[in-house]
Amino acid sequence: MISVPYSEADEKTLVTASLEGDKRAFGEIVDRYRKMVARTVKGMLGDSVFAEDIGQEVFINLYYSLKEFRGDSKLSTYIQKIAVNLTLNEIKRRKRFFSLFTQKGNDEMHEFEIADRNNEERNEASEIVNKALMQMDPKFRIILTMRMLQGYSTKETAEILDLPLGTVLSRLSRAQEQLKSILVKL
Amino acid sequence: MNASDIKKLMIGSLNADTEHVEVYRKLEEEGVNYDFSRDFTDKVIDKVFSVSLKINRQVEFFRYMNLTFYRVALTGIAAIVLLIISLYMAEGSFSLNTMLGLGDNSDESFLYLLTGN
Numbered sequence: 001m002i003s004v005p006y007s008e009a010d011e012k013t014l015v016t017a018s019l020e021g022d023k024r025a026f027g028e029i030v031d032r033y034r035k036m037v038a039r040t041v042k043g044m045l046g047d048s049v050f051a052e053d054i055g056q057e058v059f060i061n062l063y064y065s066l067k068e069f070r071g072d073s074k075l076s077t078y079i080q081k082i083a084v085n086l087t088l089n090e091i092k093r094r095k096r097f098f099s100l101f102t103q104k105g106n107d108e109m110h111e112f113e114i115a116d117r118n119n120e121e122r123n124e125a126s127e128i129v130n131k132a133l134m135q136m137d138p139k140f141r142i143i144l145t146m147r148m149l150q151g152y153s154t155k156e157t158a159e160i161l162d163l164p165l166g167t168v169l170s171r172l173s174r175a176q177e178q179l180k181s182i183l184v185k186l
Numbered sequence: 187m188n189a190s191d192i193k194k195l196m197i198g199s200l201n202a203d204t205e206h207v208e209v210y211r212k213l214e215e216e217g218v219n220y221d222f223s224r225d226f227t228d229k230v231i232d233k234v235f236s237v238s239l240k241i242n243r244q245v246e247f248f249r250y251m252n253l254t255f256y257r258v259a260l261t262g263i264a265a266i267v268l269l270i271i272s273l274y275m276a277e278g279s280f281s282l283n284t285m286l287g288l289g290d291n292s293d294e295s296f297l298y299l300l301t302g303n
Contacts, residue, residue, distance in 0.1 A: 021235075023231050023235055026231065026234065027227050027230075027231050030226070030227045030230050030231070031227055034221065034222055034226055034227065035220065035221050037222075038220040038221045038222050039210070039220040042220045043220065047220075052222055052223060052226070055222050055226065056226070056229060056230050056233060059230045059234070060230065060233055060234055060237070063234045123216070123217040124189060124192075125187070125189075125192050125213060125216035125217050125218050126217055126218045126219075128189060128192050128193065128196075129192070129196065129213060129218050132196060143200070144196075144199070144200060147199045147200055147209075148196060148199035148200075148209050148210065148213070149210050149213075149220070150210070151208070151209060151210055154202055169202050172200050172201075172202050173200075173202070175200050176197060176200040176201075179196060179197055179200060180197055183193045183196065183197065186189075186193075
């Protein structure tokens with residue numbers, strides 16, 4: 001138990017309490033960062049049931065790696081890195097799975113991702129954003145997700161994706177070109 | 187905001203020289219919203235703490251197994267020591283024959299036991 005209300009507790013207090021088995025403290029961490037994780041996972045995988053599972057996996061991994069969290073970086077950055085890694089792993093796994101059944105591989109995967117469950121419920125803006133994201137190459141999609149949905153700077157994007165700044169800058173311009181060509185058709 | 191403005195906003199978010207903290211807020215105002223299901227936090231908590239409980243149980247099980255092993259091993263060692271002492275007291279020596287319980291038996295008596303002649 002912590003002395004201040006959970007909603008007002010700082011990250012360090014919540015992390016320490018979570019490590020001591022305080023469910024509410026860990027629940028508070030999940031509540032604070034679930035939307036951030038959802039933007040990364042759903043932005044990359046589409047609004048599917050798989051995205052929900054990956055989202056859960058992000059926080060389960062977080063819990064078991066909390067001991068290693070020294071507080072050198074922000075907790076949000078630490079969670080974001082877990083989310084990015086798990087999401088990219090899931091994309092690789094899907095790619096392998098689809099390539100087993102079809103030669104088209106990537107195209108089939110895009111079609112699968114676009115056919116997510118909430119298409120009918122979305123408004124025009126959501127429709128454009130999601131369709132564009134799903135049609136992008138994953139290595140550009142992650143850049144767009146970090147910039148557009150998370151609001152990270154180029155430097156922060158490089159840090160989270162563990163890429164050199166130069167690589168991110170080059171991908172930004174290539175991603176922009178690809179996005180333009182996709183948006184013309186939407 | 188119409189479709190064209192949204193597209194411009196998206197393309198602009200990939201300009202290297204600008205910060206984009208505001209882009210998502212603007213998209214959110216247009217109804218672009220990402221979140222998990224309502225019971226997401228409860229599901230995560232259930233999974234985390236039930237798995238952790240399961241792991242704790244496994245750890246406890248192996249701890250008890252270790253403890254049991256040590257107890258059995260110590261009892262076994264004590265029994266062996268007692269046996270050696272009792273043998274020494276009965277036979278007065280620690281020869282291999284004494285250890286094997288062969289005592290004074292000679293090779294001939296073995297042959298007799300095996301062949302019956």
